[in-house]
Amino acid sequence: MSGPNSEYDPVQVTPLEAVEVDRMRDDALAAIDAAADLAALKQVRQAHAGDRSPLALANREIGALPPAARKEAGLRVGQARGAVGQALAARQEVLEAAAEEQMLVEETVDVTLPWDRQARGARHPITTFSERIADVFVAMGWEVAEGPLIEAEWLNFDALNLGPDHPARTMQDTFWTEPAEDHVVLRTHTSPVQARTMLTRTPPIYVVCPGRVFRTDEYDATHSPVFHQVEGLVIDEGITMAHLRGSLDHMLQALFGPGITTRFRPSYFPFTEPSAEMDMVCFVCRGAAPAVDSCRTCRGEGWIELGGCGVVNPRVLTACGVDAERYTGFAFGFGIDRMLMFRHGIEDLRDLFEGDVRFTTAFGQEI
Ligand code: PHE
Numbered sequence: 281m282s283g284p285n286s287e288y289d290p291v292q293v294t295p296l297e298a299v300e301v302d303r304m305r306d307d308a309l310a311a312i313d314a315a316a317d318l319a320a321l322k323q324v325r326q327a328h329a330g331d332r333s334p335l336a337l338a339n340r341e342i343g344a345l346p347p348a349a350r351k352e353a354g355l356r357v358g359q360a361r362g363a364v365g366q367a368l369a370a371r372q373e374v375l376e377a378a379a380e381e382q383m384l385v386e387e388t389v390d391v392t393l394p395w396d397r398q399a400r401g402a403r404h405p406i407t408t409f410s411e412r413i414a415d416v417f418v419a420m421g422w423e424v425a426e427g428p429l430i431e432a433e434w435l436n437f438d439a440l441n442l443g444p445d446h447p448a449r450t451m452q453d454t455f456w457t458e459p460a461e462d463h464v465v466l467r468t469h470t471s472p473v474q475a476r477t478m479l480t481r482t483p484p485i486y487v488v489c490p491g492r493v494f495r496t497d498e499y500d501a502t503h504s505p506v507f508h509q510v511e512g513l514v515i516d517e518g519i520t521m522a523h524l525r526g527s528l529d530h531m532l533q534a535l536f537g538p539g540i541t542t543r544f545r546p547s548y549f550p551f552t553e554p555s556a557e558m559d560m561v562c563f564v565c566r567g568a569a570p571a572v573d574s575c576r577t578c579r580g581e582g583w584i585e586l587g588g589c590g591v592v593n594p595r596v597l598t599a600c601g602v603d604a605e606r607y608t609g610f611a612f613g614f615g616i617d618r619m620l621m622f623r624h625g626i627e628d629l630r631d632l633f634e635g636d637v638r639f640t641t642a643f644g645q646e647i
Contacts, residue, residue, distance in 0.1 A: 295338040296345070296353045304334040305360035312367045318375050325368055335361050405643040406508055406632060409620045410490035413510050416534040417488040420527070422512075425487040427473035429494070433463035439475035440551040441595045448550050453496040455505075466494035469613055470511035471551060474592075477513060478600035483607050484516040490616060501628045508616035509587070515602060515609035521554070521591055524610035528558060528589070536563045536623065543583065552590025552611055559583040563622075577622060584622050587614035 294300060308328035315321040327333060339357050342350055414424050427435075442449055452468040473489040489511040497503040514523065525542070532540045540563055544556035561567045562578035569575035569582045578584050589612035594604035602609075617632055624643075626632065631639050 295334070295341055296357070298356060301335070301338060301356050301360050304328075304338065305363055308333075308335065308360075308364040309367050312364070312371045315371060315375070318372070318379060321368070321371055321375055329361070329364055329368060335364065401637060402640045402643055404640055405620060405624070406616060408643065409623070410508065410510065410616055413531065413535065413616065413619075414488050414490055416531050417486075417512065417527075420486075420530070422486040422488050425473050425477050425489045425513075426491065427467070427470070427476050427489065429467060429492055430457065431465055431467040431472050433465050435472040435475045436465050436467050436469075439596065439599050440471055441593050441599070442550045446550060448548070455494050455496055468495050469493050470509040471611070471613055473511055474513045474551070474611055475596070475600050478515065478597070478602050483602060483609075484514075485609070486514050486516075488512050499630065501630065504617070504629055504633055506633065507629075509613050510616050512589075512612045513592070513609065514611075515592065515597070515607050517607060519591075519608045519610055521556075521610065524589055524591070524612065527610075528612060532560050532586075535619070536560065539566075541567075544589075547588055547590075549588050549590060551593050551596045552588070553593045555588060555590035558586045558589050558612070558614075560586055577625065584618075586619065587612065589613070 308324075311324045311328055312321070315324045328335065330336065335357060339361065342353050342357060345353055418424065436454075437446075437449060438444070454468050455466040457464045457466070470489050470491050470493060473487075473491070477485055477487050477489075490508065491511075492506060493509050494506055497505050499505060512527070514527070525544070529540070529542055532542060541561045543559050543561075545559065547555045547557040549555040560583070562569060562575055562582055562584055564577040565572070565575035565582065567582040569578055569580045573580050575582070590610065592609040592611050597604040597607065597609070617629060620626065620632070621629065
């Protein structure tokens, strides 16, 4: 029977000798210190703290020692592994911070560098403002209607109670196309869209129609042979002038802000009866200008003229196939360019038509 192996001296188990363990630990610490980046540190971790690292292997030897020797060897190896683990964690933190720092440096964008790309154009303010006006009505459940710029004389005039000899035809200086027998014009207003709408739809009708119109006007600071109108047409049972007023007041408050008041002035249009010109109070001086005589926006008027409107003439309803006994309606036609000029303090109408991007870019934030 063999007795305890009293000859066995743990100090002689080479991997567990103090110098050996210290050397393994120092090797590991040196390698950790030398790891230049996270990838290198990963390898060092495997080599010096992984399952097959010298310290892990040494740890396994401990079990083979006689109990008396295990404690000391265990303490020594455990402390070495602990030191290595701490050094790894500390180095990991340092390298992660460095990696992040480097990323920030490498991915820095110099926002002050000169910009060499072609500037993008901006949508034209007439386009965005027309859409904005239409949106106000669409939000009330109206639809947007469209018509052609080159229009039949009958729709531009006759259907709207402007017969060939009607004196009001001369109110609108018309561009005629050739040959004259074709009876085709460049539409002088957006009102033919009223006729087109009534001819193709059945009431109730609630439409708004922004668009381009043409008249043989001089081209100056307040006139242009091409300009823009927004037409509105409502045909339903029991429609009165009050509905017209309410709808337009709502539109103007939506476009120019709360508190905008309006006034009707008696007027004449063959296609409406009664007819009115509508003005809105100047949104800058709020009507105070005539007293103080100083407002540049309304030029001291206190009011801004918007355009014509009225109750649809029953003769127009009949010409367009609408039962004038059953239905009534209202219509309006306002100048978009004028409204835009007032809204933005544009002094010269020509700025709107000359296509200078320095002008349109100032409106470029609108989408
Ligand atoms: N079409 C008219 C114009 O251009 C404006 C208008 C439209 C008036 C609708 C009444 C009703 O002057």
